[in-house]
Amino acid sequence: MNFDLKTLDLSGAVSEKCDLLVLLVPEGFQPGADALSTLVALALKNKDLETEPGKHLQLYHAPGIAARRVVLAGMGKGDARAVRQALAAIGPVFKAGAVKRAVVCLAGVVRPGAVASVVQNVAHASYVYTTTKPKAEARTLGRVVVGVADADGVADAFAHAVAVVAGVEYAREWGNRPANHATPALLADAAKALAKHPGVQCKVMGPAEVSRLGMGAFLAVARGSEEPLRFIELRYSGAAKTQAPVVLVGKGITFDTGGISIKPAPEMDEMKFDMCGAASVLGVFRALAELQPAINVVGLVPACENMPDGRAIKPGDVVTSMSGQTIEILNTDAEGRLILCDTLTYAARYKPAAVVDIATLTGACVIALGGVRSGMFATDDALADALLQAGEAADDLCWRLPLDEDYAEGLKSHFADVGNVAGRPGGAVTAAKFLQRFVGEFPWAHLDIAGTAWKSGAAKGATGRPVGLLVHYLLGQAAKVPARRAPKA
Template identity: 50%
Template sequence: MEFTVTTANPAQKKAGVLVIGVFERRRLSDIGARIDQATDGYLRGILANGDLDGETNTSLLLYDVPGIRARRVLLVGCGKASEFDRRAYRKVNAWVAGLLERSRATDALTCLPAIQVRGVDAGDRARVTVEATETRRYRFDEFRSEPNTPKHPLSRLALHVADGDDKAKAEAGIAHARSLAAGVHLARDLANRPANVCTPTHLAEQARALDQQYDHVHTTVLEESDMEELGMGAMLAVSRGSREPAKLITMSWQGAGPDKAPVVFVGKGVTFDSGGISIKPAAAMDEMKYDMGGAASVFGLIRACAELRIDANVVGLVPAAENMPDGAAYRPGDILKTMSGQTIEIINTDAEGRLLLCDTLTYAKRFSPDTIIDIATLTGACIVALGHHASAVLSTNDQLARQLMQAGERAGDRAWQLPIWDEYQEQLKSPFADFSHVGGQPAGTITAACFLSRFTKDYKRWAHLDIAGTAWTRGDSKGATGRPVPLMLQYLLDHHDGR
């Protein structure tokens, strides 16, 4: 897909479709009004007929517009001008991306990036436009005998902006969006692959492929024998029930000097979760291939960092394993010794993700991280609390939690903070071990984070992202979303990019 930026008069540019924004009460955007001068008021006349008021998710496609070199003009509703903020702009661009795909046009010129949006510069506007287009273009056809691709896909999109300064910002925004899209697409591909293909070994192979593809990405893989030497009793207990050997994957992006402490991201990589001995019900168990959504997002983030060549040091840790009910599988009531030396009582083998994470959080200490963030499809309770709109963020550092939420807001990948007060720690008491690994039904997302916090006491800046409600969608559009790659990349750019 080719993206370009132009400051030339849109009325004089050839295109399959020219996109113009219209606000409610039939008011053309400023750039639309200027284009209308070339049509001798034709567009205003069309709006006066009442065919388009300007409400969101409405549009009108015009042919043979006088004074316009584009073959068609697409008028798109932008809602109320007073409410046209970052979220509204993102929503309109997503709507337009779908319309352009259905238009069968192979090239288009959009004037939406020229519309002023409160608190959003030309770079961000261009970025959102490209992100929306790339999201719409994504297809997962690896296992189809015939790919489900459009016969006439959009291959070129030009973005109109006001002037030269905006053009430079827009071009930077396009570069950001393309890098992010590369990462999100990788995350979605990995999570969408079936568990008989996307095994822990497959993830290790994909990590090595990134090492080969990018000069400053370096990958190492620990085998189960290495984990035994390290004392990773929690992670190894999970993998015991599977014929697929566990892997502990390290991917590092070295974009800054060696003296700069890295940001470490730990992604839960359960490539299939049957629930183990505490087996899940059959309904929707096929979705448990997505239980490595946290791992997939770490892969996507490393690729996005490499594509954008971010000036930061980033380490991605992926503990990968299957959770299966073999005769050797771990059991409720078992007591495990973790790499930290702490012992835990197993209550439910379907709470396996935190066992992979806890040993990996301890392992991460060797990287002396500035900040450590773990990402996991960890608890169904998170969906009960926040639905499918926001990921949960829990942290012992409120500043870090706020930074992640702000990054999510800007990236259109929202998160919301839940408390992690000491009172919730009481639910993890055990009569037989240092503590239990499950705190019961009440506040399940919070007590899961409380469990993880017991392995992060050496870190001043740690946060946990529960993406159980946001990592994939159900129904007709079932599939991986690639979240929270946008949030994590934006966080790095906001707080760790040295440029």
């Protein structure tokens, strides 16, 4: 889908020929002399329209307005969240089959975050998964014009949002794919495709290379599957080679049965989403390819299936991680931390400025935070603050949870250096404490996205989170990094 940014007041919006015109109306709306202003003022006066986000009024062939369909929608104070709520309430109009060109016009003074929210939420509302569905059901909305009073003042926010949408949709599409259409090998192919973009490189390793690296925990998880594992290494180079990179680590369990500690059958189909951490890393690199910021980023994705088989790891088995620490496998369904711990050890070779891992790791985090905020753990206050601020700016929220050492008590093992689970209480925290054992001296954060990476029920599907949060974080870091010098002619 294509987005355009245009300087457009209400008098101009009246003559925009399109299938759908959405006018976002703020509190304290000041009408002009045009037909659209007159219509809004009359609707507000008669209380057929309110400016509260979520309230809206739909019209067809309104007199004096060129658009075939018109939706007047309240956007409250006009911030990013209010815009999200406004567009969520009218989301189905963007999927209407006859709507191919839409104009979304924001009345009054517009904040950059509101423009970004329009782009991201129109894309979200109109997204249609197509990989394994008939092409006839593909998205019909092809072009969206975002109209504001001063396009120049919000151009950067608009460009960033368009890039984030490209990344989010890449992540959503791969997150939504069935496991037989998103095997470790196919996920690696998706990463290789990103290397066609400027500044992006990709390296993929198989079981033999991973074995030589000594990644015993990763190898143990993959043993029960006939699909061979892949270790994906992406690099984006936007700054000088001397600049330490930010390393993103994405959990890539392309299907999780739970292994020998098998999951209940109901809703097990949703375990195809257990690679949404990996998909978010791919999505971030898709956005970086568009934005080309002055920063170095490494993406690491351990990808495999967790299956029950005669060769699969068993509860009570002890494996040796790449760090040399031995791990007692008390529950084979706590497999994500096993593939991540070896990857965190591998990440140290980059001498990173920071490492952020992203994983659909624990049901306990869903209980704690639901689907509103991702759980965030960090060993470094500056990194934690930067991620929190990025989440607020992107309207892709997270919340910091504790890493008190007392939580590690339950991970003690009689037969290994550490057990892979510590019981039900504080499960999201103890999982993070397990990962922390494999982190070096570099700043580290862990994002548990089990509650935010996908939705169940009628809206079942991947969300593409936390691509927005991560891109905003990286752009903030890029602002502190000197740009890479162009080679001399």
